[in-house]
Amino acid sequence: MKQLSLLISKLGKAVLVVFCVVLVNFFLIRLAPGDPAAIMAGEAGASDPNFVLQLRQQFGLDQPVGVQLMKYLNGILHFDWGYSYRMKVSVLDLILDRLPATLLLMVAAFIFSVVLGVFFGVLAAKARYTGRRTWMDSAIVSVCLLLYATPLFWLSLLSIIFFSVYLDWLPAFGMESVGAGLAGWARVRDIALHLVLPTVTLGAFYMAMYVRLTRASMLDVMGMDYVKTARAKGAGTAYIIRRHVLRNALLPIVTFSGLQLGQLAGGAVLTETVFGWPGIGRLMFDALMQRDYQLLLGVFLVTSTMVVIFNLLTDLTYRFIDPRVQHGS
């Protein structure tokens, strides 16, 4: 019962947060100079003020902001997210069309960075802890520093030039081969190949973070008394690390992975741009440049909901890993 009411109260807060985000975004975007009508007229090289007026009427931009807001909120409650007048498609369709690509990229980058990050972190900590192969620790830490400091777009372009142009191992752009007519496993393999470079570039930075984080928190835990006790009792290094150290060192990693998932959507804009990945990151960027209000708000709604959900999941994971963590009431 207590668990359930806790969940409900958390959900309630989450909905409130999303609502506030929508509200703030609604006003923020209108603070930017220019509106969709002006931009569309500009694109057409138009010299007809009536045309701009007509567009404004069409978009409802001639109405007071309050009315526009009420209309929008009312629409959202009825799952009508509005219409992108620029693309002449419903916002929900556009987003649903592009969301899977971003989710795929995010999940792949997330798994890539967590798995490799924790793995190398443990490896480095172990090397240092046991005092054998300390060169491995230094090597891992140096590479991480490098990845941490390298700009994402530069890494992306470099990897395209090396793996795609020079070696010709991996495709340079897109999510799948156009017109190859692949199906079944052949298509999965095709998409997987396309996924490699964007995943690595999107995940490399976070992987470096996980390595540092895992290593530091492992070394921290390794100095604890209970670890010493375990060693005194004659437990093997592998067992101690798995059973006593890693488990206790995981909490900061979970905290950080919650943050990472939230940030991935932002980082994806860049990766999607460089690799021509058809996700919502770019949809958002284009919508912003074109002042496509409805579409932009729709994307914000989706991404903020995603962040809120990830945070909820992080909270729940804490309690699962360490039952001592209680709701701070």
Add this chain to the structure above:
Amino acid sequence: MKLVQPLCHQGTKPSPSLISRLLAKAAIASATFATAAMMTAAHAQTAGGTLYAIVQPEPPILVLGLNQQSPTQYVGSKIYEGLLTYSDKLEPKPGLAKSWDISADGLTYTFHLQTGVTWHDGKPFTADDVVFTADKFLRKVHPRVRPILDRYVASITALDAGTVQFKLKERFAPFIYLFGTDNILVVPKHIYDGTDFATNPANQHPIGTGPFMFKEWKRGSDIVLEKNPHYWKQGLPYLDRIVFHVIPDAASRSVAFEKGDVQVLRGGDIDNVDVARLKATAGVSNTTKGTEMYSTITSLVMNERKPPFDNAKVRQAVMYALNRKFIVDHIFFGIGKVATSPISSTTLFHEANLPVYNYDVKKARALIKESGVDVGKYPIRILSYPYGSAWDRLGEYTRQALTQLGFNVDIDATDAGGWAQRVGNFDFDLTFHFTDQFGDPAIGVSRLFLSSNIVKGSPFVNNEGYRNPEVDRLFTEASSAPTTEKRQELYSQVQKILVDDVANGFLFENQNVTLFKNNVHNLITTGVGTNSNFESVYLSK
């Protein structure tokens, strides 16, 4: 001569009767020359294959008319057709109209349509479609065509299923240039009539009469067009498919071309610095042809309502202070040509004999002194033109050049939306733009200088606030003058005045370099370049 060759293509020796029949046909159809030239080319063609290109940025929609951006035009021009097409000399050529007559008073345009044309959904194309499109559809949705239709066109009627007549209220000489896919293209009446054009579900599956049909659009990824097997020109198109990739990053686009994933790059697809590099690559051809219809010019726009730019001498000083050769060579990597006039040298009615503003800082300083304006007293801001880093450099260079003359200059950065709004509201001191000329000064040039076009709220009109009754008169007379000679005379006068006054600072004529792999043929054959319908493009092995 050319008439004989298509028969050889079929492998039979032409019989005299066949030739005479063909000749008879030729006498009737003014389309003959174009068709014959095309069929000559057919001689060596290989049919089939997929052409990979890039569309950049991704168009919002593919229905021409509802959107007129360059990417929409690039893809849409393969799907939709206009009544005419235009050669690189800007002569009208048959499109959906096989021939046309213009009455002696220049007020009646009669178009005779091709026979056997169908829409992609199988319905026949008729004169009603043309009337609907021009009279209802475009009048509502097309920001450039609509003011022209409203002002000049009295009536549009279908005389019969194969004939359309446009009657004008007053003579408008460049009217014949409005029938390409940029302007009066044709959309299917049976799909749009009686609907809300903007929200019609058919917008997601465009239907035209062109050589390629819409197949699929994965937003953010690619657009696929497929050969129209029932295209009204026998044996065309050659390509089976055209794939337009959406690759948002310029560096990635040039990599895609280098890697061979795409075979065609249009001007603007990649940065100028990469153009210079890729041009020199083996197996790559390039051309700057195919932009005659647009003949884009880049101008420096000065707000002439207030000091210091309300003084023509100051504006002239600015022109002398800018080294335009340097701008072309070093900021735009040699892609472009110093402009001498508001009417580009690649379009009609360009006047070659005009005063030239050579780079001369001394003269610039002298002119400022002469003007009596203390330019340092009026701090000015350059509103940067938000279309990439070259334009930022142009802004910085201009700032540098003007600072040397004693101006007090700052730069404002902005994005496309902010730029359009500020320029539309005359809220700027100095900025740049590049504008297309669309074949005739009356369509693409006069809009920038007519005092009647000083309207708040829209960019790409007379935003600088230039007012000159003489210029107004000359432009107006020239647009309806009866002969080409008379028009040339009037346009020559107007160019002289505009250049003397520095109505805008005419910086350079933009060039667009189209890069393509050597196995791509017939890519650029008209004055609209890659915005043609690609019916005769083919790939060699």
